[in-house]
Amino acid sequence: MAIPTSRTKTPAEISIDREKCTGCGLCVSVCKDFSIAIKEGKVEVHDHPLFGCxxxxxCMAICPSGAIDVSGRTFSSHDLFELPDRKDAATYEQLHILFQRRRSVREFREAPVDGDLIKKILDTARTAPMGLPPSDVNVLVLNSREKVRSFAEDFCCYLESMKWIVSGWFLLLMRPFWSKESHEMFKNFVRPLLHAYTENMQKGVNLVSYDAPLAMYFYGSPYADPADPIIAATYAMAAAEALGLSTCMIGGIHPFIQNGRKAKAFREKQGIRSASREGLFVLFGYPKVNYTKGIQRTFASTEEKQ
Structure with a gap:
């Protein structure tokens, strides 16, 4: 038995070098699948894991003697690396300043984003935590203004055929079947957004992707934890800020391309592998404007349980 993903449906294999094993038990303490156990002073593979590795x-990362080797589910011991020393990590103050400086920017210079910077952004995004390994996050990379613009134009052509979903008769028809909040969002946000996208594109004004020099679409698979692509996109934005780029999350693309035959055709044309419960389109580029002030944000609520 194994937890399935789009990339693998079999468990990983655990190999143990009993000569190297000291029986310290660290590996057993961190394995939440109960795939290993201590027997006669040595670690061994357990007969009754919860799911399968x-x-x-x-276990392999924490073993001080290198006695454990895990392979399968797209990785092996060759993927291990030494963690950077904590003294080399960013301080809280540095991290907080980085996040304070990040703003949603939609005004970009025409300068392209170098391929080395794109690689660094993706390398950082790959370190994002995930619900279950291996990661089921996919990334569509549009690495030029021309590709970003072409995607937006195709998206607006697709939206032209979908305008019935914000028509008066459709909203009236759906009113008894969905929540008050859904009705308000469709009427006061989705409908004007769709019209703004398509009508401005007809005038040559791109309000979908703002002709950014780089865009990435983070999305999952039918198996993916819905949070995974959002977390990976967030890591990518933080990396871009550290590299001197500005970013903007675009939430008005993903929901429109998930359901129906036309949505599937659009995804296939763009090289998007599957529908995804959650996804995020992110713009990157060198800012044309310079902000000197930030806005203090708040949560809807913060309560400590007594």
Missing amino acids: IGCGH
Whole structure:
């Protein structure tokens, strides 16, 4: 038995070198699948795991003597690396300043984003935590203004055929079947957004992707934890900020391309592999404007349980 993903449906394999094993038990303490156990002073593979090794690699990463090797589910011991020393990590103050500086920017210079920077952004995004390994996050990379613009134009052509979903008769028909909040969002946000996208594109004004020099669409698979692509996109935005780029999350693309025959055709044309419960389109580029002030934000609520 194994937890399935789009990339693998079999468990990883755990190999133990009993000569190297010291029986310290660290590996057993971090394995939440109960795939390993201590027997006669040595670690061994357990007969009754919870799911079967998911390939998180915790046991292999924590073993001080290198006695454990995990392979399968797209990784092996060759993927291990030494963690950077904590003294080399960003301080809280540095991290907080980085996040304070990040703003949603939609005004970009025409300068392209170098391929080395794109690689660094993706390398950082790959470090994002995930619900279950291996990651089921996919990334569509549009690495030029021309590709970003072409995607937006195709998207607006697709939206032209979907305008019935914000028509008066459709909203009236659906009113008894969905929540008050859904009705308000469709009427006061989705409908004007769709018209703004399509009508401005007809005038040559791109309000979908603002002709950014780089865009990435993070999305999952039918198996993916819905949070995974959002977290990966967030890591990518933080990396871009550290590299001197500005970013903007675009939430008005993903929901429109998930359901129906036309949505599937659009995804296939763009090289998007599957529908996804959650996804995020992110713009990147060198800012044309310079902000000197931020806005203090708040949560809807913050309560400590007594």
